[in-house]
Amino acid sequence: MTRTLNFAAGLVLLLAAPVWAAEPLPSWNDGNARKAIVSFVARVTTEGGPDYVPPSERIAVFDNDGTLWSEQPMYVQLAFALDRVKTLAPSHPEWKTTQPFQAALEGDARGLAASGEHGLLQLVMATHAGNTTEEFEQIVRTWIATARHPKTGRLYTEMVYQPMLELLAYLRANGFKTFIVSGGGIELMRPWTERVYGIPPEQVIGSSVKTRYEARDGRPVLLRLPELNFIDDKEGKPVGIHQHIGRRPIAAFGNSDGDFQMLEWTAAGPGPRLALLVHHDDAAREAAYDRASAIGRLARGLDEAGTRGWIVASMKHDWKLVFPAVPEKQ
Amino acid sequence: MTRTLNFAAGLVLLLAAPVWAAEPLPSWNDGNARKAIVSFVARVTTEGGPDYVPPSERIAVFDNDGTLWSEQPMYVQLAFALDRVKTLAPSHPEWKTTQPFQAALEGDARGLAASGEHGLLQLVMATHAGNTTEEFEQIVRTWIATARHPKTGRLYTEMVYQPMLELLAYLRANGFKTFIVSGGGIELMRPWTERVYGIPPEQVIGSSVKTRYEARDGRPVLLRLPELNFIDDKEGKPVGIHQHIGRRPIAAFGNSDGDFQMLEWTAAGPGPRLALLVHHDDAAREAAYDRASAIGRLARGLDEAGTRGWIVASMKHDWKLVFPAVPEKQ
Numbered sequence: 001m002t003r004t005l006n007f008a009a010g011l012v013l014l015l016a017a018p019v020w021a022a023e024p025l026p027s028w029n030d031g032n033a034r035k036a037i038v039s040f041v042a043r044v045t046t047e048g049g050p051d052y053v054p055p056s057e058r059i060a061v062f063d064n065d066g067t068l069w070s071e072q073p074m075y076v077q078l079a080f081a082l083d084r085v086k087t088l089a090p091s092h093p094e095w096k097t098t099q100p101f102q103a104a105l106e107g108d109a110r111g112l113a114a115s116g117e118h119g120l121l122q123l124v125m126a127t128h129a130g131n132t133t134e135e136f137e138q139i140v141r142t143w144i145a146t147a148r149h150p151k152t153g154r155l156y157t158e159m160v161y162q163p164m165l166e167l168l169a170y171l172r173a174n175g176f177k178t179f180i181v182s183g184g185g186i187e188l189m190r191p192w193t194e195r196v197y198g199i200p201p202e203q204v205i206g207s208s209v210k211t212r213y214e215a216r217d218g219r220p221v222l223l224r225l226p227e228l229n230f231i232d233d234k235e236g237k238p239v240g241i242h243q244h245i246g247r248r249p250i251a252a253f254g255n256s257d258g259d260f261q262m263l264e265w266t267a268a269g270p271g272p273r274l275a276l277l278v279h280h281d282d283a284a285r286e287a288a289y290d291r292a293s294a295i296g297r298l299a300r301g302l303d304e305a306g307t308r309g310w311i312v313a314s315m316k317h318d319w320k321l322v323f324p325a326v327p328e329k330q
Numbered sequence: 331m332t333r334t335l336n337f338a339a340g341l342v343l344l345l346a347a348p349v350w351a352a353e354p355l356p357s358w359n360d361g362n363a364r365k366a367i368v369s370f371v372a373r374v375t376t377e378g379g380p381d382y383v384p385p386s387e388r389i390a391v392f393d394n395d396g397t398l399w400s401e402q403p404m405y406v407q408l409a410f411a412l413d414r415v416k417t418l419a420p421s422h423p424e425w426k427t428t429q430p431f432q433a434a435l436e437g438d439a440r441g442l443a444a445s446g447e448h449g450l451l452q453l454v455m456a457t458h459a460g461n462t463t464e465e466f467e468q469i470v471r472t473w474i475a476t477a478r479h480p481k482t483g484r485l486y487t488e489m490v491y492q493p494m495l496e497l498l499a500y501l502r503a504n505g506f507k508t509f510i511v512s513g514g515g516i517e518l519m520r521p522w523t524e525r526v527y528g529i530p531p532e533q534v535i536g537s538s539v540k541t542r543y544e545a546r547d548g549r550p551v552l553l554r555l556p557e558l559n560f561i562d563d564k565e566g567k568p569v570g571i572h573q574h575i576g577r578r579p580i581a582a583f584g585n586s587d588g589d590f591q592m593l594e595w596t597a598a599g600p601g602p603r604l605a606l607l608v609h610h611d612d613a614a615r616e617a618a619y620d621r622a623s624a625i626g627r628l629a630r631g632l633d634e635a636g637t638r639g640w641i642v643a644s645m646k647h648d649w650k651l652v653f654p655a656v657p658e659k660q
Binding site for chain 2: 204265
């Protein structure tokens with residue numbers, strides 16, 4: 001009984017006291033972006049305050065490519081697709097003379113670009129479908145454990161942004177539920193997001209192919225079909241959020257105009273809202289790109305952030321470091 | 331410091347000890363169904379045991395109609411659609427002479443049945459689409475707060491099964507994450523599942539219409555389109571589970587052959603699995619129906635439960651009571 005009471009007292013104490021022991025967000029400089037985040041969290045978690053939001057409604061959504069991990073010099077998903085083309089090529093001799101596969105096999109970036117969106121879609125369908133969901137998960141697990149970034153030689157899962165990892169943990173410690181809402185393939189993320197970001201598979205939203213339930217050798221499987229199910233980008237992001245979460249987030253984090261509608265939808269709700277864009281302006285530590293970039297283009301977001309009250313976080317000025325420290329020996 | 335240590339000690343104690351203070355599942359008789367549930371939970375939560383499952387993988391899925399609440403004498407969703415037809419009729423004078431609307435307005439069950447699946451789909455599209463998601467949510471909230479079961483006169487949210495409410499709470503107290511996986515419309519459930527079942531909107535999976543993101547009077551909205559997005563029934567249930575959850579449940583609960591594939595998919599994974607069918611064999615307290623029923627038909631499930639090791643819970647014999655006690659004054 002006494003132990004139970006002690007426990008209850010401890011629990012009450014824990015719930016009443018600020019949940020962060022040390023200074024939160026240590027890799028963020030003490031600029032406007034960090035101030036806006038900390039102030040927002042304080043407002044929505046202050047019980048009895050005018051902006052209090054109950055924990056069940058503390059939903060925060062994060063884009064992945066360019067927001068939680070690096071998307072330069074190419075989307076990780078494209079690197080995966082190109083590696084898969086090479087792996088599958090022996091059983092597809094016709095690819096040697098068929099675009100976009102020929103370009104993929106020859107590392108011909110220009111030819112690949114010339115194949116356009118339709119070509120990229122062909123690549124994705126040829127490399128992301130035809131397996132069962134369990135086979136595909138294993139393919140992703142194996143690939144992500146060894147594939148390395150072409151410039152830094154780091155694992156892709158080490159090309160995540162330390163300040164954003166701290167932000168995810170800080171929000172969760174303050175009762176938020178954190179979701180990924182990415183234009184990337186949902187099953188390319190789920191096998192590792194819990195380990196790397198602390199985000200379980202059921203809180204990952206992304207683009208997907210259709211699947212079909214069928215028996216294979218007497219065992220039920222879900223077969224991945226070469227048919228698009230959902231594109232979780234631009235106007236698709238609020239649609240995907242509604243489908244999966246069923247309520248409007250109060251905080252949204254992105255880095256490109258593909259995230260515009262997600263931030264707009266989040267910010268349009270009543271009460272306190274936080275919308276933040278990561279601005280890649282750090283050529284020395286990562287990359288500098290925005291209006292003119294083919295990957296992660298950010299123009300409308302920069303133009304309208306000010307009038308909309310969205311925060312633009314400068315990678316160069318707001319972040320003390322970009323990537324987590326990695327043990328010397330790789 | 332001392333308080334912190336006390337708290338930590340209390341937490342360890344809490345995690346190590348059985349989480350249920352009193353006897354679990356008080357509304358279940360001590361038969362095979364209850365024994366199977368309690369034994370399964372003990373096995374997957376025993377750290378160091380051969381069947382231990384870490385909390386993040388303790389996913390339990392529940393059908394809704396006929397498993398968590400009553401589906402007789404008609405699906406609640408159909409009652410909702412019929413009420414909506416009456417509400418909307420003044421702006422649709424043509425419905426007076428057009429099927430299936432005429433039958434709906436005249437309470438002509440035979441005419442309604444004669445319109446078949448296509449007619450029912452027409453009804454759903456005419457009554458579930460054309461609004462924004464926020465408008466529809468408000469319509470559902472208003473309706474569910476007042477609409478009553480045609481036989482008992484109870485609110486539909488009081489036509490839930492007390493033993494299943496206890497099962498949901500028992501699983502959650504043992505580290506499970508509980509999901510609804512229903513053939514019913516997802517947005518017809520989300521406004522009240524947290525209050526009634528303790529299941530938040532993001533853990534509700536169901537059938538859906540497509541939505542479109544657009545601006546209305548300068549504000550972004552999601553418009554509900556008269557176009558099916560997903561049918562979460564039969565083979566669709568494993569597909570929906572994979573889309574939303576991204577991993578295989580270890581426990582599944584249903585009541586009809588519409589749940590067969592969900593139970594099959596759940597049971598086909600490695601390690602301990604629990605698959606349970608609620609058998610409606612209690613004409614006195616609720617309803618008795620299975621093989622011959624148009625609603626909630628259960629035939630294959632009954633035929634194969636034995637060889638598959640699925641539990642068939644008899645409403646009549648396994649449940650001490652069916653519905654929660656409701657205050658006299660309604």
